[in-house]
Amino acid sequence: MKTKFLFLSILSFVTIFLISCSNDDDPITISEYTDATTFFNELDYSGSVLISKNGSDILRTGFGIANKNTAEPNTTDTRFRIGSVSKTLTGMGIVQLKRDGLINSFDQALSDFDDSFPHGNQITLRHLLSHQSGLPDYVSMVESDAKSGQTFTPETIFEIVKNQVAENNLIFTPGSSVAYSNTNFLILALLIEELSGDSYENYITSKILDPLNMTDTEMGSNEINGENYAQGYYGNENVSEYPMQITFGAGCWTSTVADLEKWCRAAMGDSWFSPDEKNVIFGEDVPEESTAFKLAWFRSKIDGKTFLWHGGDIDGFASLIGFVPESNSVLISLSNKQDDSGTTRNKIIETILKNEL
Numbered sequence: 001m002k003t004k005f006l007f008l009s010i011l012s013f014v015t016i017f018l019i020s021c022s023n024d025d026d027p028i029t030i031s032e033y034t035d036a037t038t039f040f041n042e043l044d045y046s047g048s049v050l051i052s053k054n055g056s057d058i059l060r061t062g063f064g065i066a067n068k069n070t071a072e073p074n075t076t077d078t079r080f081r082i083g084s085v086s087k088t089l090t091g092m093g094i095v096q097l098k099r100d101g102l103i104n105s106f107d108q109a110l111s112d113f114d115d116s117f118p119h120g121n122q123i124t125l126r127h128l129l130s131h132q133s134g135l136p137d138y139v140s141m142v143e144s145d146a147k148s149g150q151t152f153t154p155e156t157i158f159e160i161v162k163n164q165v166a167e168n169n170l171i172f173t174p175g176s177s178v179a180y181s182n183t184n185f186l187i188l189a190l191l192i193e194e195l196s197g198d199s200y201e202n203y204i205t206s207k208i209l210d211p212l213n214m215t216d217t218e219m220g221s222n223e224i225n226g227e228n229y230a231q232g233y234y235g236n237e238n239v240s241e242y243p244m245q246i247t248f249g250a251g252c253w254t255s256t257v258a259d260l261e262k263w264c265r266a267a268m269g270d271s272w273f274s275p276d277e278k279n280v281i282f283g284e285d286v287p288e289e290s291t292a293f294k295l296a297w298f299r300s301k302i303d304g305k306t307f308l309w310h311g312g313d314i315d316g317f318a319s320l321i322g323f324v325p326e327s328n329s330v331l332i333s334l335s336n337k338q339d340d341s342g343t344t345r346n347k348i349i350e351t352i353l354k355n356e357l
Contacts, residue, residue, distance in 0.1 A: 030042050030043070030347070030351070033351060033355045036049075036051055036058055036059040036352065036356060037059060037061070039351060039352075040059075040063055041063070043344060043347065043348075044064075045063045045064065045333075045335065045337070045344070046063055046064030046065065046074060046233070046335055046336055046337040047062070047063060047064065047074055047078075047080065047230070047318075047333060047334050047335030047336055047337065048061070048062045048063070048074050048075065048076055048078050048080070048256070048257045048332075048333075048334050049061060049062075049063065049257065049332070049333045049334075050076070050257040050258070050260075050261055050330065050331075050332040050333075051329075051330070051331055051332075051352060051356060051357075052261070052329060052330045053327050053328065053329040053356065053357055054327060054328050054329070055328065058356050060076055060257070061075075061076065062074035062075040062076060062078060064336075064337070066078050066228075066229070066230040066231065066336060067229075067230070067231045068231070068233070068236070068238070069231075072227065074230060074336070075228075076256070076257055076258060077216070077228050077256060077258075078228055078229070078230050078256065078334075079216060079218075079228055079229045079230065079254050079255065079256055080230045080254065080255065080256070080317055080319065080334040080335070080336060081220050081224075081230075081232065081242075081251075081253075081254050081314050081316075081317045081319075082251075082253055082254065082255050082260070082312050082317070082319040082321075082334065083247075083251045083311075083312025083313050083314040083317060083318070083319055084182075084250065084251050084310060084311065084312035084313070084314075084319075085253070085255075085260070085310050085311065085312040085319045085320075085321050086185075086247070086249070086250065086251050086252050086253040086312065087185045087249075087250060087251075087296050087310060087312075088263070088267075088296050088297060088310050088321070089204050089208060089253060089263075090185045090188050090189050090192070090200075090204070090249045090250070090296065091129055091185075091188070091281070091295055091296020091297070092204075092207075092208050092296070093188070093189070093192045093200070093203055093204055093207065093208070094106075094125060094129060094188055094191070094192065094296075095273075095277060095281065096203075096207045096208070097191075097192060097195055097196065100196075102195040102196065103125065103195065105125075106124065106125045106126040106129065106280065106295070107124045107125070107126055108124060108125055109121050109122070109123065109124055110123040110124070110125075110128070110187070111123075113191055113194065113195075116162070117162055117165075118162060118165040118166045118169075118170075119134075119165065119169075119170055119174070122170075122173070122174045123135070123174045124174070124175075125188070125191075126295065127174045127175055127184075128184040128185070128187060128188055129184070129188070129295040129296050130178070130293055130294060130295055131178050131179060131180050131181055131184055131293050132174060132175050132176075132177065132178055133170070133174050133181065133183075133184055134170035134171045134172040134173060134174050134176075134177070134179070135161065135165065135170065135171070135181050135183045135184060135187075136161070136164055136165070136168075136170075136171055136181065136183065137180075137181040137182050137183055138157050138160065138161050138181075138182060138183045138186065138246075139182055139246070141157075141160055141161075141164065142157055142160065142246055143243075143246060146243035146245070146246050147242075147243060151245070152243070152245060152246050153245065154186055154189065154190055154245070154248040154249070155190070157186060157246065157248075158186065158187065158190055161183050161186075161187075178293060180293075182247075182250035182251065184250075185249045185250040185296075186248055186249045186250050187249075188249055189248050189249025189250075190248075190249070192204075192249075200248070200249060201219050208263075212259075212262045212263060212266055213262065214255070214259040214262055214263065215259070216255060216256045216258070216259045217253060217254065217255040217256070217259045217260075218253070218254055218255075219244075219252055219253060219254070220244045220247070220252055220253060220254040221244060222241060222242060222243060222244050222245075223240065223241055224240045229254075230317075230334075230336035231316070231336060232314075232315060232316015232317045232336050232338065233316050233336055233337055233338065234315070234316060234338040238316070239315045239316040239338065240315070240316050242314065242315050242316075247314065251312060251314050255334075256334070257332045257333075257334055260321050260332050260334075261330055261332060263321070264321055264322070264323045264330045264332065265323075265330060267297075267308070267323065268308075268323045268325055268328070268330070280295065281294060281295045281296070281297065282294050282295075282297060282299055282308055283295070283299055285299075285301065285306065286299055286300065286301050287301060288301045288304065289301065289302065296310070297309065297310055298310060298311075300349075302349065302350070302353045302354070303353055303354045305324050305326060305327070305353055305357065306324060306325060306326060307322050307323075307324055307349070307353060308322060308323055308324075308325070309321060309322025309323070309331075309349075310322070311342070311345050313338070313339065313340075313342070315338065316336060316337075316338050317334075317335065317336055317338065318335045318337065318338065318339040318342075318344065318345055319333070319334050319335065320332065320333045320334075320345050320348060320349070322349070324353070324357045327357055329356075329357040331348075331349075331352055331353075331357065333345070333348055
C-alpha cells in the first residue's frame, strides 16, 4: 500500500531526490534548461508555481486547467489540497504547545499523555515528529473502507492503531530506524486537541495561519466545490472526492502558493523561530546529495545548497514547498495532476535548485 499523503523512501537516500513506491512512470525528457517557464511547460505541468530568490520572483504563475468541466485555469489564487505538506503545520502546532508550556520537552514519552498506549513509554514526541516511532502507517488499515463510505474519526483510527500495535508490536524499536508513517502526525494532531483544549483546526488557525495572514488556507472537505479550487485528476479522471477525515493532521489542509510562501518565509526568517528552535527543528547539516528527516521537515544538500522542504500526495494532487536559506529562496509547486511515482516533483527539485536557486 502506498502512503497516500507523501510517497517517499527515507530509509536510504541513494540520489539527491526521493522516489515513491512506484517506478512505473515513463522517464521525463526535458531539453537543455533555458528558463523556468519553458521547463514547466515541457513537464506539461498542471498547477501553480512560485519561485523566488533574494526577494525577486523568478516565476509566479499558473499552468494548465483547474477544472476541466468549466475550463477554469490554474492561477496563483487557486487552492489545492497539499497532502503531507500539512505535516509542517502540525509539527509547528507541537512547537507551539511547547512554547505555551503544555509540553515540557520533545523527548517526553507518549505514555505521559496516554499510559495505555502499547510501548508508549518508549515513543517520544521527537520520535513521532521525525518518523522514528516504529508505528505502522494507518492508511492501509482504513482507506479502502473509508472510500466505500465507512466513517472513521481520528479517535477511531487512534484506537485501531493501538490495537494493531498491541497485537503485532512496533515495526522497530523507537529511535533505531526511520519509516515514514502518517500515524505519527495523526497522533500529534490529537495531542494538540487534548492539551490545548481546542480543536486542531482552531489551534493551527489561531497560532499559525492568523498571525501569518494565511487567509486562503483551510481544512479540506470530502468534495471540492466552488471557484478558485482545483479539481484533482489522475489522467483525465477527476478523483477529487476523498474521505478527508482520515487525513487528520497528516494531509488535511488546502492552500495556495502565496499562503505557503508566507509559511516558508516565516520558517526561513529570524523572527518566527528562535535560534534554539531552528537548531532543533531543522537539525544539523547533511552530506552532499543526501537527505534526512528532521522535525516535520526534510533537510537535503543539493548542488551544495541546503534545501529545507516537504512534499505531499493525495488523490489527484502533488505538492512541494521548500526554501534555501543561503539565497533567501523559496520554491513552491502545487499540482492537480496525480504523480504516483514522485517523478515530476523530483525533477522540479533537481532542476530548479541546480539552475535557479
